[in-house]
Amino acid sequence: MGTCKRIFLACLAAATAAAPSHAADDEAYERDYRRFGSLLERFRGGEDDLLAELRAAAERMAGVHGRDDARAVADHYARLDAAQRRRGWEEYECFLALRERLRTASDEHTWTELRPVLLTELRELAERAGPAADFVPAARALSLCARIEARELEARAGLSPAERGALLARAAADSRAAAAGFARAGQRTPQLEPRWLLGRLALLDGDAAGAREAFEVCRRIAVEVRNDDFRQHALLGLVRLAREAGDTAGVDRLLAELATFRSVEDCWPLAREHALRLLHDDAPEQAREFLLDAAPGDPREREDWSRCVVLADLRLGELEGARARLQAVGRGDDAERLTRAAIELAAGSAAGALAELDAHESVDAHERMVALSLRGEALLLDERPAEALTSLLAALTAADRFEARLARQRVLEGTASSVFGERLGLHTVVLAARALARLGRPLEAAALAEEHQSRASRGRRAVSAADLAAWAAAYEHGLLTWVVGADDALCVWVAPDGTAESLAIPRSRREIARGVRRLREAIVTDDAPRRAALGEELGRALLPAGLRRRLRTSRGADGRLLALVHGPLERLPLESLSISGRDLERLAAPLFLPGLPAGPPATPPAGPAQPWRLLGDPLDGAGRPLLPAAAGELAAVAALHPDALLSPGGAFHRQALIEAFSSGAPVHVATHLVTSTVCVDGRLAPVGLVLDGGDVFCAAELVDLRVPSPLVVLSACASAEGRFVDAEGLLGLARALLDAGARNLLVTLWPVTDTAAAAFTPLFHEALCAGAPPALAARDARRALRKAGRPAADWAAFRLLGPD
Numbered sequence: 001m002g003t004c005k006r007i008f009l010a011c012l013a014a015a016t017a018a019a020p021s022h023a024a025d026d027e028a029y030e031r032d033y034r035r036f037g038s039l040l041e042r043f044r045g046g047e048d049d050l051l052a053e054l055r056a057a058a059e060r061m062a063g064v065h066g067r068d069d070a071r072a073v074a075d076h077y078a079r080l081d082a083a084q085r086r087r088g089w090e091e092y093e094c095f096l097a098l099r100e101r102l103r104t105a106s107d108e109h110t111w112t113e114l115r116p117v118l119l120t121e122l123r124e125l126a127e128r129a130g131p132a133a134d135f136v137p138a139a140r141a142l143s144l145c146a147r148i149e150a151r152e153l154e155a156r157a158g159l160s161p162a163e164r165g166a167l168l169a170r171a172a173a174d175s176r177a178a179a180a181g182f183a184r185a186g187q188r189t190p191q192l193e194p195r196w197l198l199g200r201l202a203l204l205d206g207d208a209a210g211a212r213e214a215f216e217v218c219r220r221i222a223v224e225v226r227n228d229d230f231r232q233h234a235l236l237g238l239v240r241l242a243r244e245a246g247d248t249a250g251v252d253r254l255l256a257e258l259a260t261f262r263s264v265e266d267c268w269p270l271a272r273e274h275a276l277r278l279l280h281d282d283a284p285e286q287a288r289e290f291l292l293d294a295a296p297g298d299p300r301e302r303e304d305w306s307r308c309v310v311l312a313d314l315r316l317g318e319l320e321g322a323r324a325r326l327q328a329v330g331r332g333d334d335a336e337r338l339t340r341a342a343i344e345l346a347a348g349s350a351a352g353a354l355a356e357l358d359a360h361e362s363v364d365a366h367e368r369m370v371a372l373s374l375r376g377e378a379l380l381l382d383e384r385p386a387e388a389l390t391s392l393l394a395a396l397t398a399a400d401r402f403e404a405r406l407a408r409q410r411v412l413e414g415t416a417s418s419v420f421g422e423r424l425g426l427h428t429v430v431l432a433a434r435a436l437a438r439l440g441r442p443l444e445a446a447a448l449a450e451e452h453q454s455r456a457s458r459g460r461r462a463v464s465a466a467d468l469a470a471w472a473a474a475y476e477h478g479l480l481t482w483v484v485g486a487d488d489a490l491c492v493w494v495a496p497d498g499t500a501e502s503l504a505i506p507r508s509r510r511e512i513a514r515g516v517r518r519l520r521e522a523i524v525t526d527d528a529p530r531r532a533a534l535g536e537e538l539g540r541a542l543l544p545a546g547l548r549r550r551l552r553t554s555r556g557a558d559g560r561l562l563a564l565v566h567g568p569l570e571r572l573p574l575e576s577l578s579i580s581g582r583d584l585e586r587l588a589a590p591l592f593l594p595g596l597p598a599g600p601p602a603t604p605p606a607g608p609a610q611p612w613r614l615l616g617d618p619l620d621g622a623g624r625p626l627l628p629a630a631a632g633e634l635a636a637v638a639a640l641h642p643d644a645l646l647s648p649g650g651a652f653h654r655q656a657l658i659e660a661f662s663s664g665a666p667v668h669v670a671t672h673l674v675t676s677t678v679c680v681d682g683r684l685a686p687v688g689l690v691l692d693g694g695d696v697f698c699a700a701e702l703v704d705l706r707v708p709s710p711l712v713v714l715s716a717c718a719s720a721e722g723r724f725v726d727a728e729g730l731l732g733l734a735r736a737l738l739d740a741g742a743r744n745l746l747v748t749l750w751p752v753t754d755t756a757a758a759a760f761t762p763l764f765h766e767a768l769c770a771g772a773p774p775a776l777a778a779r780d781a782r783r784a785l786r787k788a789g790r791p792a793a794d795w796a797a798f799r800l801l802g803p804d
Contacts (some may be wrong), residue, residue, distance in 0.1 A: 029065050029226065036061050036070055040077065044089050048082055067225070072186020080133050088134025094125055095140050102148070115148055122148075130181075136190075139181025143194045146174035150200050172201050188221055192230040195221065199237045212241055228261050236269050244366070249723065251277070268296040268305065275308050282486065282510035284315035303329055310339060319347050334360050334367055341374045350382035369398045373428040380431055385438040392432035396452070399428075426452070426567070426727055430485035437490065437502040443468060445502055446492035449483035453566045454595030456728050457739070461598050469498035474601040474803075476559030477550065477588050481596075482542070484509050484567035493547040503544040513568035515541070523573060524750060526791040535578035542569070548579045551587040560775055560804060561588045564596055570720075570730050573749060573796050575782070585782065591775040591800045594729040594738070601803055609710070612637075612644040613660035616670030616715070618690050619649040626690060629754035630670040633715060636762040637668055640769055652692045658705065661740075666711040668765075670757065673716035673733060685723040685732040689716065699733040707740040711774055711802075715761050717751035720799060734801060744774045744802030756794035760785060764798075775804045 036057040043050045054074050061070035077085060102118055105111040122141040129138035149171035153164065175194040182190040199214035215237040222231035235258045242250035255273050264271040271294040278287035291309050296302055306329050313322035322343055326336060337356045344352035353374060360371050376392035379385075429452045436445035443465040451463040472478040472494035482491045482505075489505035489512060505512070515538050522531040539548070561584075563574055574592070575585035584590060614637055617630040625631060631648065638644050645665075647656040652671070660667045672690040679686040679698035688696035699722075714733065722732020729735065734747045746764060748757075763784045767777035778800040785795035 032057070032060055032065060033067075040073065044077055044085050044092070046082070046086060046089070051078055054078075069186055069188040069225070076136075076185045076187075077134075084133040087132060088129070088137060091125060091129045091132070091134070091137035092140070095122075095137050095144070098122055098125070098141075099144060102144070115152065119145055119148060135181055136185050136187065139178045139185070140190065142174045142181070143178035143190070143197070146171045146178060146194060146197045146201075149174065150197055150204070153201070153204050168201060168205050172198060175201065189225045189227060192218055192221055192225070192227055196230055196233050196237070199234070203237070203240070208241055208244070211237065215241070232258060232262060232267065232269070239273060248277075248280075248725070264294050268294075268298065268301040271296070272304065272308060275312070279311055279315060282508065282513070284312045288312035288316065307335075307339070314339070314342055314346060317346065319343055334364075338367060338370055338374065341371075341378070345374065345377055345381065348381070350378045353378040354382075365398065369395050372398065373431070376428070376435070377431050380435055380438075385435040389432060389435040389439070392428055392435060395428050396432060426483060427485035427487060429453075429727075430483050430488060430490055433483055433490045433492075433502075434488075434504060437492075437504070442492050442500040442502040443494060443498070445490065446481050446494060446500060449490065449492065449566075450481055450564060450596045453483060453727050453729075454564075454597075456735075457593075457595040457597055463596055467596065467600075468494050468500075471562065471596060471601050472496055472498065475562045477547070477554070477561040479562040479564060480543075480547070481564040482566055482569050484512055484569065486510075489567075491542060491544060493544040495546070495550075501544045501546040503542075505541060507541065509568060512542075516568050516572045519576060520571070520573060520750065523576060523792045523796045526793060528792070531576060531792065532578060532581075535576045535583065536581070538572075539577040539579050539584070542572075543577065543579070551579055551584070552582075554587065557585075557587055557589070557779075558776060559588050561590045562803070563590055563592050565592055565594060566729060567726065570594060570724075571749065573799075575779075575799075576792075576796055585779055589775045589779045591802065591804050593801065593803065594735065597803065610663065610665035612641045613647070613663060613665050613667045614638055614641070614644050614670075615647040615652050615657060615660055615667070617649040618652050618671050618692050618694075621693050623650070625649055626694070627670070627672055627754060629758045630715075633670045633758040633761055634668075636758070637765050640762065640765045649692060654691060654695065654697055657689070657691065657697055661702070661705055661707045661709065661712075661737075664708045666713075667709050668713040668715065668761070670715040670761070673714070673719050683731060684736055685721070685730075687722070687732055689733070699736040702733075702736040702740045705740050707737055707742045709742045711744045711746070712737055712742045713746040713761060713764070714748070715746075715757045716748070718748055719745075720747035720749050720801065738801065742802070744800060744804060746774070746778060747799055747801055748797040749799055750793070750797050752794060752797045756785075756790070756797075759790065760795060760798055773804050774802065775800045 036054075039050055039054045039057050043054050055078070058070040058074040061067040080088065098118055098121055101114065102111075105114050122145050126138040126141040126145070129135055129141070132138075149167055153159070153167055153171065159167065175197045178194040179191050179198075182188075182194070195214055195218040199211045199218060202208075202211035202214055215234045219231055219234035219238070222228070222234060235254050239251055239254045239258075242248075242254060251273065255270060258267070258270050262270050264274070271290070275287045275291050275294075278284070278290060288309065291305065291312060294305075296305055306325055310322045310325050310329075313319070313325065322339075326339055326343070329336070337360045341353040341356035341360075344350075344356060357371055357375050357378065360367075372391050372395035376388045376390075376395065379388035379391060429449060433445040433449050436442070436448060446468050447463045447465045450468065454463060468479070468481075473496050476496065478493060478495045480491065480493050482489060484505075487508050489507060489509070491503040491505060492500055493503075494500045507515075515534070519531065519534045519538060521527075522534055565572065565574070574590055575583065577584045579587060614634050616627070616634055618626045620626055634646065634648055638646055645660075647660070657669070669689060673687055674690055674696060675685075675687050676696045676698070677686065678696055679688045679700060681698070681700035684699045684703075686698075688698040688701075691697055714737075720730065720732075720734050722730035722735055724730055734745055737745055746761075752760075760781050763781035764777050767780040768774070772780060778798055782795040782798060786792075
């Protein structure tokens with residue numbers, strides 16, 4: 001077994017182990033199920049004396065295996081007299097013969113000729129059997145009609161809108177009638193096909209909500225009747241919906257469920273989904289290794305597998321291998337044209353890419369978005385930025401329309417996702433921003449980048465160049481923003497006077513993430529020479545020349561710089577970037593936001609501040625401290641704020657924390673931040689703050705709270721972290737507090753020792769008491785620990801999130 005496959009299976013092991021299993025009684029279940037089926041078939045076929053045995057078998061299925069539907073099925077046929085059962089059996093045999101004719105249609109030509117004949121005969125059967133006492137054969141005939149009609153809808157791209165609409169309506173009506181017929185007879189298992197077909201038809205009709213409902217019903221019935229095949233079909237339908245909605249967390253949950261009863265060896269769709277996820281996560285080497293280790297045996301699946309390998313080869317830059325494998329697949333459809341266009345672009349041939357795109361005619365909405373993005377990239381490569389911008393903005397507009405349709409669904413479901421991040425890709429945003437920068441419009445490039453990365457914090461309100469200029473004017477050194485795509489990135493610095501300078505960053509998201517990780521490792525291991533070298537390298541790569549020049553020549557170091565951090569840069573210790581051998585925080589006081597807030601920059605609250613609320617030092621059930629250093633930390637902070645309201649261990653419970661967050665006062669919390677299964681949420685990371693008795697206050701609980709605090713100090717490990725959603729950022733406790741209304745947060749980028757937190761936070765409060773705003777107070781506390789010789793990991797982790 002390959003390394004990637006082992007890693008994949010290990011990642012799913014917890015879900016697999018925790019899932020309900022019928023392994024202990026599988027053998028008995030299968031034996032009893034086969035016996036019930038055999039007795040039912042014989043009874044329907046004319047062996048009337050088997051009724052008592054049939055009822056006993058139904059009782060055993062219901063009592064031992066929870067299959068109450070077995071009783072209903074037995075009752076349905078027991079109510080029929082011998083003649084009615086015989087007629088029903090004859091119609092059932094007629095249905096089986098028609099189904100076999102369909103099954104043996106080995107090629108498309110035979111199927112095309114046979115389809116209208118079979119549909120006619122199936123409808124005649126349904127009309128004959130529908131009014132009969134045994135109407136189940138009619139339901140079976142209608143279900144097969146719907147399956148044939150769904151296949152025709154998927155295969156015939158040339159249908160007119162009227163023809164397509166009529167066929168969709170007929171197939172849906174057949175599916176609903178079939179499901180209703182099976183339900184009348186008390187039969188659960190036969191309902192699976194029409195319920196699943198309703199999901200497929202809803203997808204074809206663009207009805208995501210209807211598809212989800214149908215697939216969920218199919219999944220529920222499949223679990224009840226232990227039918228793994230239709231459970232897999234339903235889960236894959238839900239996976240497709242989750243992916244189209246950009247809900248990667250939902251995709252992961254569904255795949256984890258699929259992995260509880262399927263393996264990558266016997267389920268190519270499961271293997272494909274993991275490979276695509278690896279590609280999305282910028283891991284093409286692992287994706288290719290995984291794919292080569294999970295090649296399916298089924299010829300139909302082999303073609304899909306080859307396409308996935310082509311994508312991995314393309315991301316790895318192995319263009320000849322990608323071309324050869326794509327040629328071997330050789331279907332020549334629109335999806336293949338898009339792949340060939342991407343290969344031409346990777347080879348630097350704008351003309352070749354445009355030729356492929358000129359032949360693209362797909363009506364699929366996602367393919368149209370991709371085609372527009374590829375065309376824009378080709379035009380930009382061909383030094384035609386104005387034309388490129390038109391195509392790229394059309395792609396973003398199409399994605400925006402799709403995103404708007406999903407916005408209500410996400411609110412209702414509490415999920416987090418991004419069409420730009422997960423479906424279309426921030427690469428397109430980078431390309432459009434680059435086109436604007438080349439046209440001499442860097443401020444508009446920054447506005448475009450922010451608009452597509454700040455939607456969660458702005459409620460989908462547009463970002464204008466004037467918005468950015470107003471925010472930049474509020475800070476002595478202006479503001480910085482980045483957009484990081486799969487293959488390259490762009491930074492824009494907006495000076496306080498509203499002028500802007502862009503910097504093209506020819507590094508992939510993966511390379512940037514690697515650089516961020518290496519700098520963090522150097523800091524955490526206190527490797528000063530390596531930290532200095534990496535800080536200098538990243539400073540040159542990520543900061544525009546005009547900003548570096550301004551900071552080098554500015555007098556004093558109290559000027560603030562607002563950094564709007566996105567993607568892998570949200571984890572970057574920007575303060576440790578170097579400019580001509582000097583750390584950035586020696587030249588300025590940086591403060592951070594995960595996106596541009598809605599509205600103009602607000603001034604800090606006027607009037608006397610409320611007393612601080614100090615909470616933490618949780619106790620276990622026996623009254624012992626869970627975080628020994630927290631008591632000293634709270635005492636030191638309380639000494640600086642004599643009027644503070646203290647809720648230490650023993651009084652650190654949920655209601656106290658809620659009251660503090662809701663009070664409008666500044667809040668300081670000293671406790672552990674933990675991952676907990678009680679905090680599982682569709683949007684935020686499953687994390688929370690430890691309270692007395694080991695209770696956990698989850699980040700998701702802040703969704704229903706208003707936190708009007710001017711400053712919240714989260715003295716806990718890695719409190720800036722969260723679940724990463726591309727184009728939305730890190731979604732965890734810090735983001736939940738910002739979304740709930742907190743103005744400023746003091747957070748940590750990585751786990752810090754209890755003694756480090758206990759040393760840093762009193763220094764931070766001392767600076768606040770001396771009149772420093774939060775950003776300068778955080779900077780002064782870092783400097784004090786640094787001067788005292790503390791390891792870099794102890795002071796570089798602390799960051800000020802907020803507008804100050």
